[in-house]
Amino acid sequence: MRLIALGLLLSAAAxxxxxxxxxxxxxxxxxxxxxxxxxxxxGMAYEFGLNVNFLRRGRVGFGIPFELIWGxxxxxxxxxxxxxxxxxxxxxxxxxxDFSGFEVGVxxxxxRELPGTPAMALKFEAELENEGVYxxxxxVTGIATKTINQYDRLHLNAGVEFAPSAxxxxxxxxxxxxxxxxxxLGYPRQFDTTGLAEVxxxxxxxxxxxxxxxxxxxxxxxISPRSVLDIGLQSELSGRNRVPLRLIFGYSTSL
Amino acid sequence: MRTAxxxxxxxxxxxxxxxxxxxxxxxxxxxxxQPLKINAPKxxxxxxxxxxxxxxxxxxxGYNEYFYKRGAYNFDIxxxxxxxxxxxxxxxxxxxxxxxxVTGKAAKLETDTFNRIDWVLKHPPKNMPGEKFLSPTFAxxxxxxxxxxxxxxxxxxxxxxxxxxxxxxxxxxxxxIDALWKFYKGTVPYTISGLPLNMEMLDxxxxxxxxxxxxxxxxxxxxxxxxxxxxxxxxxxTSRSLxxxxxxxxxxxxxxxEVELYKTNRDFMPMFAETSPIFSRRFPEIxxxxxxxxxxxxxxxxxxxxxxxxxxxKDEQIKRAIYMVVDAPHVGEKAGDFNPNDPxxxxxxxxxxxxxxxxxxxxxxxxxxPEMGWMSMSExxxxxxxxxxxxxxxxxxxxxxxxxxxxxxxxxxxxxxxAQTEGRAIIRANxxxxxxxxxxxxxxxGNYTTNIKEVVFIEVEGPHPSCSSWSRAFTNRAAFDAYxxxxxxDEELKGAKxxxxxxxxxxxxxxxxxxxxxxxxxxxxYKLGGGGK
Numbered sequence: 166m167r168l169i170a171l172g173l174l175l176s177a178a179a180x181x182x183x184x185x186x187x188x189x190x191x192x193x194x195x196x197x198x199x200x201x202x203x204x205x206x207x208g209m210a211y212e213f214g215l216n217v218n219f220l221r222r223g224r225v226g227f228g229i230p231f232e233l234i235w236g237x238x239x240x241x242x243x244x245x246x247x248x249x250x251x252x253x254x255x256x257x258x259x260x261x262x263d264f265s266g267f268e269v270g271v272x273x274x275x276x277r278e279l280p281g282t283p284a285m286a287l288k289f290e291a292e293l294e295n296e297g298v299y300x301x302x303x304x305v306t307g308i309a310t311k312t313i314n315q316y317d318r319l320h321l322n323a324g325v326e327f328a329p330s331a332x333x334x335x336x337x338x339x340x341x342x343x344x345x346x347x348x349x350l351g352y353p354r355q356f357d358t359t360g361l362a363e364v365x366x367x368x369x370x371x372x373x374x375x376x377x378x379x380x381x382x383x384x385x386x387x388i389s390p391r392s393v394l395d396i397g398l399q400s401e402l403s404g405r406n407r408v409p410l411r412l413i414f415g416y417s418t419s420l
Numbered sequence: 421m422r423t424a425x426x427x428x429x430x431x432x433x434x435x436x437x438x439x440x441x442x443x444x445x446x447x448x449x450x451x452x453x454q455p456l457k458i459n460a461p462k463x464x465x466x467x468x469x470x471x472x473x474x475x476x477x478x479x480x481x482g483y484n485e486y487f488y489k490r491g492a493y494n495f496d497i498x499x500x501x502x503x504x505x506x507x508x509x510x511x512x513x514x515x516x517x518x519x520x521x522v523t524g525k526a527a528k529l530e531t532d533t534f535n536r537i538d539w540v541l542k543h544p545p546k547n548m549p550g551e552k553f554l555s556p557t558f559a560x561x562x563x564x565x566x567x568x569x570x571x572x573x574x575x576x577x578x579x580x581x582x583x584x585x586x587x588x589x590x591x592x593x594x595x596x597i598d599a600l601w602k603f604y605k606g607t608v609p610y611t612i613s614g615l616p617l618n619m620e621m622l623d624x625x626x627x628x629x630x631x632x633x634x635x636x637x638x639x640x641x642x643x644x645x646x647x648x649x650x651x652x653x654x655x656x657x658t659s660r661s662l663x664x665x666x667x668x669x670x671x672x673x674x675x676x677x678e679v680e681l682y683k684t685n686r687d688f689m690p691m692f693a694e695t696s697p698i699f700s701r702r703f704p705e706i707x708x709x710x711x712x713x714x715x716x717x718x719x720x721x722x723x724x725x726x727x728x729x730x731x732x733x734k735d736e737q738i739k740r741a742i743y744m745v746v747d748a749p750h751v752g753e754k755a756g757d758f759n760p761n762d763p764x765x766x767x768x769x770x771x772x773x774x775x776x777x778x779x780x781x782x783x784x785x786x787x788x789x790p791e792m793g794w795m796s797m798s799e800x801x802x803x804x805x806x807x808x809x810x811x812x813x814x815x816x817x818x819x820x821x822x823x824x825x826x827x828x829x830x831x832x833x834x835x836x837x838x839a840q841t842e843g844r845a846i847i848r849a850n851x852x853x854x855x856x857x858x859x860x861x862x863x864x865x866g867n868y869t870t871n872i873k874e875v876v877f878i879e880v881e882g883p884h885p886s887c888s889s890w891s892r893a894f895t896n897r898a899a900f901d902a903y904x905x906x907x908x909x910d911e912e913l914k915g916a917k918x919x920x921x922x923x924x925x926x927x928x929x930x931x932x933x934x935x936x937x938x939x940x941x942x943x944x945x946y947k948l949g950g951g952g953k
Binding site: 202205207277312355 | 481490546549
């Protein structure tokens with residue numbers, strides 16, 4: 166599994182090319198929300214990240230997520246990704262390099278934004294079990310994007326996660342919602358940067374634990390016709406295994 | 421002997437012209453060679469209803485976006501970085517104007533909006549911004565139109581990428597541009613027709629002319645963008661190296677930024693074949709699609725600028741404008757088709773130029789070109805002899821000056837026509853080697869720089885029916901000698917000496933005895949009192 170994931174990461178890195186736009190927002194790049202617009206039919210994008218998690222008691226951990234997005238059908242995108250992790254973890258004592266199970270997803274857009282109607286999409290995701298460390302779980306998320314103040318946009322991602330193999334004392338169904346905000350920076354003279362902010366709330370894994378609330382800010386910057394760099398900061402304000410501060414770097418490109 | 425030869429040549433030309441014209445005329449519909457009488461009343465009473473048979477995609481609510489054709493050439497426009505940036509700024513210019521028109525800022529279009537756009541044109545962005553993000557209100561209201569614009573802009577961008585590629589041979593570029601057209605038409609339903617459409621009819625709607633009258637400066641910008649979008653094609657098509665393209669763009673870009681963007685006295689939008697006749701002849705469907713796209717821009721501008729239209733009427737008229745220029749109403753029709761009773765289906769094109777539809781009061785033989793007057797696109801614009809610009813013939817040229825590009829039969833015609841024109845010029849001339857066209861760029865004093873250092877010319881001036889034989893450019897002395905040897909029986913070429921660029925450019929020919937100033941039915945069909953309005 167590790168070799169496959171590493172291979173995918175390296176092969177994707179070698180093929181960097183094409184048009185990814187700083188205005189199109191994907192989950193994880195850099196914050197946890199996305200817009201309701203799918204990638205163009207036939208398009209393909211690669212996204213990479215490096216997350217530095219500053220945990221409580223001075224511990225530090227790292228995440229290296231990567232994802233391939235493909236516009237495999239009209240108004241529909243297919244995703245496959247995985248994430249590596251090393252260093253300290255928020256929810257386990259492990260410190261070595263390991264990879265989560267592959268995550269696959271399908272996002273379908275129902276409509277673009279119309280006067281008075283937000284753009285709407287629905288996304289199904291499945292995170293597959295890997296070496297017994299990560300358990301399979303599923304997510305369904307509704308996504309709505311609406312423009313406000315002419316150029317700014319709000320993005321609501323609200324969903325539910327199903328964890329059929331959750332252990333005793335854990336929630337098998339967890340609700341989560343993120344409200345994202347994006348604003349083009351530099352108008353009307355610069356057109357290559359988007360600022361992002363989010364407020365998030367999700368149900369904890371353990372039954373009875375307080376929900377995890379989070380805040381985040383970030384920017385996405387077009388660095389070439391084909392690629393975007395992003396940087397973000399997230400903070401989880403509550404929750405047993407919260408990550409007080411996460412620094413996120415990312416790169417997206419398309420073929 | 422020379423005179424006798426030229427008389428024979430002239431007789432052959434005349435015979436060919438008559439011989440070609442007769443069978444064509446026999447097949448043509450009655451009135452084919454007459455200007456179509458188009459009634460173009462203005463105002464609410466003249467508003468045409470929305471057709472009831474709109475294609476289904478025109479009511480789609482989806483994003484329906486498709487990825488462009490993959491190729492190693494994508495984004496090679498950045499090989500000529502200055503050109504790429506100018507095109508990036510065009511995207512901003514289009515978007516800002518549209519967004520302000522639909523957000524209640526039309527009153528400041530000629531001031532605030534113009535200044536905002538002008539700043540960007542003078543400081544063009546490094547990367548191409550997404551137009552829908554710059555004009556979100558416009559995209560929400562007219563999403564289908566945005567799709568049509570975007571997909572055809574992609575064709576614009578990709579054809580330029582191919583032409584700017586340093587990896588593809590000229591032959592590969594030719595094939596890939598054909599492939600891009602097929603991809604453009606075959607991938608999505610919302611494509612612009614490649615048929616020549618009657619521009620007078622499209623510009624003769626109830627709302628036509630409103631934008632250019634109310635907002636002449638911003639309209640000038642739009643037409644300036646469309647000038648550049650046409651002008652770079654012949655520039656790139658004749659370039660065989662990056663240096664060829666960059667040296668030409670220095671002049672083309674300067675003209676665009678200093679003159680073409682700020683013209684407010686154009687009679688009509690720049691037509692593609694007026695700025696890139698060679699590319700238009702080779703790819704007439706693409707040239708026609710770009711003209712039709714630019715006409716759609718004009719129609720949309722006029723609709724949005726017509727305050728007497730309600731929002732619902734604007735929405736309907738924009739859909740109707742889209743409908744007129746896409747394939748739906750033209751199914752089964754082909755270039756050359758003509759229905760004298762329905763100008764929407766007038767697909768005649770200019771003789772010698774299949775990439776250009778009928779203009780105001782034009783016939784296939786005669787059109788009015790702003791700043792040039794009435795003219796025929798099948799004749800040399802210097803000596804009025806029939807054109808044949810097949811590069812394999814080794815003769816023929818174009819001159820780009822003062823914003824126009826004209827075709828001529830020989831090197832002398834090109835040089836003399838350029839000399840008669842104020843300002844700098846680019847001459848693109850065929851040589852004996854189709855893969856090595858000659859590019860001459862003049863300064864204000866008429867001194868030329870060349871892309872072929874060893875270029876030599878033959879010039880034994882005689883009557884113009886045979887000028888393409890006695891005035892030519894060669895890539896080197898050996899090619900000149902080979903030409904003389906291959907034509908050793910031609911008395912008029914005997915004793916011809918090779919001329920260096922300096923010698924050739926210092927010469928000046930006589931006024932061609934064959935030149936005929938064309939006369940149209942009115943002096944200028946676009947001017948009040950000229951019979952055009």
